[in-house]
Amino acid sequence: MGGKLFSWPSLFSSADEQAMWRVRENGDDAAFAQLVGRWQRPVQNLCTRMTGDAHRGEDLAQDAFARLYARRHTYEPTARFSTFLWRIALNLCYDELRKIKRRGELPLEPTPDDDGPAHADDASGPDDRAVETERAEAVRRALLELSEPYRVVVVLRHYEGLKFREIGDVLGIPEGTVKSRMAEALTQLDQLLRAVLADEPRPPTHQPERLFV
């Protein structure tokens, strides 16, 4: 019954490209709201992981949609909507990271995050929670240690679930380069995190957060 109820609308579902086209041509608010609803979380997660800061991620995601709307006339219907949106969001992240660097801030301090790490198992005790939080924090820091060209590949492939080819499109580099950056990034992450994470068996906390593109 659930399947039937939720699958019939997909017959009428309009692709992101169609929605974006309506936004571009008519400034269609409903279509824009649809795009925001669908992409708000992935964009926010991207920005959070690029800057290592959940609040910045939230602000940057808002900026990204504002910029998307402001630049709607530059959207070409031949381009994938997702590529267009990822580029906008990433450029905002790069700007933000440059600002942080210029101000000499180190985005390494954990911010009290309303969301907290998404706990896979609500029944886990406070000790488990503390361990999970500590590990999430270690990963956050390790990602920030990666240089941006590596970090962006990791975030788009591992967390956002883009194919290597799509990442190449977003970044404007060959697919082979994306893969070799990924390999190098994983090597660095393994070295950075081995000491922190190797001592205990890892619980399966991986969350379904990817929006397949």
Added chain:
Amino acid sequence: MNHPTPEDWMAHLYGEAPAARRAELDAHLHQCPSCARRVRAWRDGMGALDQWPLPASRRIHAWGPALRWAAAAAVVLVLGFLGGRFSAGNPRAFQAAMQRDFDARLALVRDELRAATAADTQRVLESFAQSLEEAREGDAATLAAALRQRDSRHSATFAQLRRDIDTVAVVAEGRLTDTQQQLQQLAFATRPENQTPPDHE
């Protein structure tokens, strides 16, 4: 021995290698300790990344019920309208009949939605409990792969659900407006006919 490139291994680790290539890479992995070591380090890196989860789609929890209600209301209105159209006669009788029909269908849809939501939640919980159980018993490496697969299936389902719910909201809004207009037109169309005094004849 010709070692596969890191690019090959990345495609393999992220499930993007074609099936034939995958088999070759697996075969190589079994007979090449140096590649096995490298791949293990990469897998560890991937496992480490999984330790920083972010909330997936809180929006679904926040908006889901409202959107489902909107969808239910749209369905009820459309069905009610169609039903009323065929049984149209006296506008008051029509209105009353439609009200009854509306209430009945609303109750029905509400119950169905409740059952569906409960069943879905139950299924997700069961499958998660099962994966935890397997986690304790199974071999760690095989398990990681299995979980990753299960995870991407769930992700796909969640993503589909999310897309569908979004679409329902949009479709529902459009239908609601259409139906309201049609109802108004119907009311206009039926009123003069039924309210015309008989002494004109």
